[in-house]
Amino acid sequence: MERELLLLGLLRQHRMHGYELSGVLGGALASCVDLKKPTAYFLLDKMAANGWARVKETREGNRPPRKTYTITTEGETEFQRLLRANLAEFDAPKAASDVAIAFMDALPPSEVITLLQDRRAILLAHLERAQSAPQHSEGLQLLIDHQTYLLQSELSWLDSVITRLRGTRKATVKSHTKQLKEK
Amino acid sequence: MERELLLLGLLRQHRMHGYELSGVLGGALASCVDLKKPTAYFLLDKMAANGWARVKETREGNRPPRKTYTITTEGETEFQRLLRANLAEFDAPKAASDVAIAFMDALPPSEVITLLQDRRAILLAHLERAQSAPQHSEGLQLLIDHQTYLLQSELSWLDSVITRLRGTRKATVKSHTKQLKEK
């Protein structure tokens, strides 16, 4: 549902062909949304079938022909419907990768710290990618900013966990060794 | 992958039958993870088939028979493997519901504010549900705390957006009316 909204929103800014679109999605927006090429092509077809977009086959020079999609009036109506629905709803971000955190006491703290630093590096890479994204239209920029904000929150949380672990490391290393021996 | 980790982690704390487990998942953990009943049953079967858990059919009184799952040594090994992998990885939280934010300038700010307040109410409900969750084991509590933290970040971001909109409302209401007339 939000994928349709995204595509309609992008087409609303200016007409585009599939490859161009999937370029945009693979570029700066990759940090916020993922919508793979085949999905994009599929959705564009579907949108055209629904009458939300007009298709025109164009050809520049002797490059492969493009299918350029233009949003229609019905498309704009649908866009607004989706937009209203999506603005008013909220689906909680289920942080799937955090299940591990719940069970980290099953490993020695020193190892957990090492592993979490790997995690931290990946998170940092995401952050930098989001921050270094080239300028975009106001709206899309807001999306990227939000993503940046979220990643930063996540980073500071992760750091707090690591710090806490560092603190308890010396204290718990004994009890952990004890646990191992008890087994 | 993190679902298996979650189930193994829970079984590691103490043996459980499917219904009990899906109760836990539907209760306090519902705000963090969603894993529906059929999926849980399916995964438990699979885990038993993989030798990660032992099954024992038990019966208390004249209630329907239960299939109680106990983690095995291989299960524990797998648990640790998954745990290490999951601790070291990070998949960026793609906030799907935020696509709408990127296009909110397509609607009059006053309407956007109304819609975002609906969103805010849902977010608040999630927050309260997460906060009011009954006490859990250390680890699971950490998971819930993280979720709470994330939701709070999200809330304050949303509030900042709404505030900004309130500020620009009077300024942009004219230009928006103008836009409408131009069409």
Place this chain on the structure above:
DNA sequence: TTTTCCATGTAACTCGTTACATGATTTC
């Protein structure tokens, strides 16, 4: 006595991804 709870599942379906297919063209 009807609804809710306990307890297990199956089957169909949706949605998206991965991997593959095609073919010309420009760059190295």
Place this chain on the structure above:
DNA sequence: GAAATCATGTAACGAGTTACATGGAAAA
């Protein structure tokens, strides 16, 4: 001459959800 880019798709697969099926027991 090989590799990457442009440009479109198809087909198979996977993972999870929804809806349905079953049946006894307790609570309302």
